[in-house]
Amino acid sequence: MTQRLSRADTIGLGLMTFAFFLGAGNIIFPPLEGQLAGSNVLYAMFGFLITAVGLPLVSIIAVARVGGGLPSMTTDLPKGTGTFAAVLLFIIIGPAFATPRTGLVAYEMAIKPLLGSYDITVSQLYLPALNITLDRTQAIMTTLFFVITLMFSWSRGKLIDNIGKILTPALFLLLICLAIGVVVAPQGEIAAPAESYREMAFTKGFIGGYNTMDTFAALMFGMLLVDVLRGKGVTEQSATYKYLVIAGFIAAAGLAFVYISLFWLGATSSTVAPDAANGGVVLAAYVQALFGQPGQWILSWVVMLACLTTAVGLVSACADYFSKLTPLSYRQWVVVLCIICAVVANVGLSQLIALSVPVLLALYPLTIALVALTFIRPWLPNPKYAFRTVMFVALIFSLLDGIRGIEALHSVSWIKSILDSQTEYMPLANQGMAWVLPTAIIMVLVFLIPASKKAPSKEAYSS
Known part of the structure; x- marks a missing residue:
């Protein structure tokens, strides 16, 4: 049996790895980091690239070295550590943070800008029993988003997988056009850095890269890439290691391009998106200024479908894993996870990111x-x-x-x-x-x- 891949298959594996990492959620962090870093953007960007590109790459290589993911990596730790770590990571990339974030990013970047263009007032809904105020439109849209996610996840996301093969290239193509626009027609001058980025731009960017959660994801789906290679006839450890390293570097190059362009976008966004609450606001405002309403419509559709693809993938993966550990079936877990995600999503994007920071500081x-x-x-x-x-x-x-x-x-x-x-x-x-x-x-x-x-x-x- 051959232990070699064709050049096309090797490139395809690298693009698949890139698609695993690139989601709409990943593109909301660099713009805000770039805006806050201002003239110190290069320092912040370098720190961000270490944790958002370098660490996922190294994690994939580590998985390739041990050949067994977290269970093999934790064999020297107390018994059960591997299972506990896996459960914890699935909770983080599932119902706690990453999956609810897909619904919020879809709302902030795909729906909210279009509602604003039609001058639809966003109403507030006060719940006296819980003493909280919800964004009524956000609550409706995020709930609808996770209802659709539930429908696709019910059949383990087979239909949405095919859509994803088109969505990731479409999103990447849009980001290439955006990168060209940022270089050719920047929408503002680079401003002075925010106070916290004057002396600590590198470490702020380093910690900011935690938010992508891609290092956690790399440990989770690294073995999936190993299975893909086995399906293509590559079973020897040395050959598996070689091709995973190549795939990792292809994915890292793509991610680095995306992050560098979005950092530069953020650094020149202070005019079009001053005092933005999150990176989704920055990116939506910049696209509106650069390409007008047609650009916003394209961004909205691509981001919405990309978020849906990511949500279905995460819900399906979490439901599959938890169904093997508990008496609940896969579909029961799909329902439970989608309900939890819909509830958590109504915390709000900026608040959810803020809540995730202490957890990421402790676990990364x-x-x-x-x-x-x-x-x-x-x-x-x-x-x-x-x-x-x-x-x-x-x-x-x-x-x-x-x-x-x-x-x-x-x-x-x-x-x-x-x-x-x-x-x-x-x-x-x-x-x-x-x-x-x-x-x-x-x-x-x-x-x-x-x-x-x-x-x-x-x-x-x-x-």
């Missing part, structure tokens, strides 16, 4: 540490204790970073005291990256842990 460092350990494992004298020590240290400091991201907890005296001490003595603590130095130090020191006769063999990742 653990993912980065796990991927790094996967690469250095063959040289560790005692992988079991090395993994557990490094992950424990990363967990402690990443939790502190996550707590720092929750403003409400700053009023608690003992928490404030801990955070103040951390800021005083820990480098990068006030930038949400206190985990970096201690984790790096421990990752070096674990090479000094003596080998154990009962330690797992270094060939445990081979497959």
Whole structure:
């Protein structure tokens, strides 16, 4: 059996990998980051590219190395860690953040700009029992969005998969046209950076890249790419590794192009979208200014369908996974997930992003540490204790970073005291990256842990 792919198949695998990552949700973060960074846009963009492009690429390579995804990557951690990590990641990319975000992005970028053009007033709905005020139009549209998502997910998204083969190229083509327009006819001058981006543009961009959640996604569907290769006759570990690396670099190149152009768009958007609440507002306003109403209609349709494709894919994947762990069937999970997503979506896009920040600050460092350990494992004298020590240290400091991201907890005296001490003595603590130095130090020191006769063999990742 041949272990080689044709050039067309190799490029196709790379474009498929790019399509997995690129969703409408990914394009809402760079514009706002670019606007806030202003004249420091290059520093913020470089930090963003590390976590939004580099980390997903490295994660795919890590999955290719171990040949088994999270279960294989967590073999040196306590039993059940792999399942717990998988459940947690599915919740994050499913009903907690990523999937509700697709409905909100569809509303902010596809529906709301068109409603505004017809001068339709957005009404507010106050719910006394919950003491909250909802955007009535948003509630109706996001609920309808997830009803449609439920209908397509009911049959595991077979129809929407075919539409997705057209939508991703269409979205990418639109972004290419937008990138050309930004370079040829920028809609404003680059402004001064926002206060928080004057001294910390790189770290703000680095943490901003967490919002794409693509590193989590890479760990989830990395094995799907392995299965695709097996279906094409590539079964040897070395050949699988080779083609996944190539596919990863093709996807990374496409993502880098998209993010760089959108960062530059954001940096020149202060005139057309001043004080925007989120990147969706920035992008919609820029397209309106650059291409007029026809451009907005095209953007609306492509974004709406791309969001629907992403939502169906995420709901289907989560329902399939959870149905294997619980007594509920696939279709029951589809209903439960769509209801939860419709409810969570009405938090609002800006609020949902703000709520996700502490969670991402707490979990991304653990993912980065796990991927790094996967690469250095063959040289560790005692992988079991090395993994557990490094992950424990990363967990402690990443939790502190996550707590720092929750403003409400700053009023608690003992928490404030801990955070103040951390800021005083820990480098990068006030930038949400206190985990970096201690984790790096421990990752070096674990090479000094003596080998154990009962330690797992270094060939445990081979497959």
